[in-house]
Amino acid sequence: MGREDGVARRVLVVGCGMAGARFVGRLTALNPDIRITVLDGEQRPAYNRTLLTGVLAGRHHPEDIALPLPPGIDLRTGVRAVTVHRATRTVVDSTGTEHTYDALVLATGSRPRHPWPRSRPGPGGCRHLTDDHADAGAPVVVGGGLLGVETALALAARTLPVTLVHRGPHLLHRHLDTRAGALLRGVLEDAGVTVRTGTPASGPVDGPDGPDGPEGPGVRLGNGDVVGADLVVLTSGTRPRVGLARRAGLPVRSGVVVADTLASVGDPDVYAIGDCAEHRGVVHDTAVPAWQQAEVLAARLSGHDRHARFTGARTLTRLITKDVDLAVFGEATTAIGAGLRAAARTDVLSVSDDRRRVYKKIVTRDDRVVGGILLGDLSTVDTVRRAYETTGPLPPDRLHLVSTLGGDG
Ligand SMILES: Cc1cc2nc3c(=O)[nH]c(=O)nc-3n(C[C@H](O)[C@H](O)[C@H](O)COP(=O)(O)OP(=O)(O)OC[C@H]3O[C@@H](n4cnc5c(N)ncnc54)[C@H](O)[C@@H]3O)c2cc1C
Structure with a gap:
């Protein structure tokens, strides 16, 4: 056992939520020989939290939102990781069992913020x-x-x-x-x-x-x-769940501080992904960056791509309801006309239709999309996403970002 060839043979994952489940799925697919143990404090791990409000609205049954997990992993539900001993590369869980690892992956997510003292969320x-x-x-x-x-x-x-x-x-x-x-x-x-x-x-x-x-x-x-x-x-926001990492002496600011490799900056054998990780000063608290991090780390630890790196996420946040379509991203609150005063060339393109409650706004700086809002009409969302993700300059005519009339959106 070990990682003589650079591939971790025993991977221990703490947390089987959105990031942990995606990670173990990819790792197993890329390298079925790796022994994977997963601890999760919940009795019912690996469900898609983004669909929870759909359960609340009655659109989904709780069992419909389970995330797939690969066969062959050692999954221990209702078991919390309690202590990490980095010197011996072992983790003790809430049953007293000791787990040895070559690579430890923290995917412990976040906990709700409480708006006033002594409030507690209901169980379940x-x-x-x-x-x-x-x-x-x-x-x-x-x-x-x-x-x-x-x-x-x-x-x-x-x-x-x-x-x-x-x-x-x-x-x-x-x-x-x-x-x-x-x-x-x-x-x-x-x-x-x-x-x-x-x-x-x-x-x-x-x-x-x-x-x-x-x-x-x-x-x-x-x-x-x-x-x-x-x-x-x-629903007052969340903060990264970092107690385990902090007690283990790993560097923690808001989240567990990781490099582009997703390894802790304090220990090359401990990694953090998802809501508990802080990368380049940013804690991403949404699903897509968590999945991207999970895939990068699986590529690295499986040996499939040892140079894979996470360099940040430019993602659109969507509101998923039957009442309104909303996508928002980046610097969306920049005021119209801000660019006239700012030194950098910031422009705001916006259209609105009050009667249909449609509002679209795209913020650009130095010919790149840096933020925007699409409310009430997502017909151009794919065009906008591509423009936001690309590093090249925008064409001079930008109306295709807010209208499908005469454009390619
Ligand atoms: C109701 C709701 C709606 C959301 N809607 C959206 C949305 O529409 N779009 C979007 O992008 N994001 C949304 N999010 C956020 C998104 O779900 C998170 O960004 C994502 O779940 C992060 O994945 P994660 O694996 O880091 O954390 P989680 O999915 O929270 O998983 C963490 C897991 O770690 C376990 N754990 C923690 N500590 C330990 C320990 N010591 N030992 C063992 N297990 C442990 C927990 O039990 C949990 O199962 C929503 C979140 C919620 C709660």
Whole structure:
């Protein structure tokens, strides 16, 4: 055993979510001789988290969103990795079993941020939400990012009177400009969601006579208002799950710091991929970069391509709902006219159709696409994606990025 020929013979993977499952699938396909052990703390690992809100909306059954795993791996579900001993290249799990590795892959994902002290997510996540609370009278969703918007629309699809509370000035304020935020708000309101922006949720309140009192429980807002709530869903973002790496003495900033090889900068035998990894100062917290990292690492560790590197991801983020199409990427909040003042040549191309709630905006700098928003119409999304991913300069006529009329989009 060992890695005399540069190929790791025993690979231990901690975490079997979106990144871990993709990694073991690719590694097995590229080199079936590698012995792979996978530990995952969940009883039911490897499901597609991006489809969870579809489960909540009733579009998918929980069992439909399972991710495929290759046969022949030693998969241990409900088992957490507890300690990494780097000197002996061993990991001790929650059952006390010791695992030896040539390469250790951390794919531990992220954990939810809590907007107020002592709040805890219910056990079982979305399954719990759909099974036990499908008929909850009045849900309040806290956090108006992508997940909060998706969740509010999913609950509204169950004809529940949903309130969405967001501390930012408008929905998705880190992704969208004011105009797109206002259009998106209109979409939610049409779907029956009450939107409260510009004020945080400061904590849960019980009714005057406790949770079952006549006025019932609710959520207190920063401005003092109380919104009645039978169910509170917290979607206030995530932070990388790095406790295991930190206890092992690996360099951690927001995430486990990795090089382009996806190896920890503190240990060439330990790798990190997905939401727990920090690469070139960026923690990617979406599925596509996690999959790209998983594939690069599988290529390296299998011996298929020992020079494979992850150099960063330029991906579009999509909102997946039946009510609205949205793709957003890069520097999308740049104000129209910003380029007139900035030293670098920044241009903003935008079109909108208020009646159809369509808004398209493309930000370019020095003839390259650096960001954009496509709301309400994704007919040019593939053209835009190609332009965003390419390193070459754009042609002078850019209307094809926002319109299919007369263009190639
Ligand atoms: C509801 C929801 C909706 C989302 N929607 C989208 C979307 O539409 N588009 C998009 O791009 N992204 C979306 N995301 C984000 C996307 O799911 C993540 O970026 C992706 O799951 C990251 O993959 P990962 O493998 O790093 O982490 P995860 O998929 O979270 O997997 C981590 C796994 O590690 C396990 N683990 C952690 N610590 C240990 C330990 N010590 N021992 C053993 N196991 C451990 C966990 O149990 C978990 O199974 C969504 C996320 C959620 C929760």
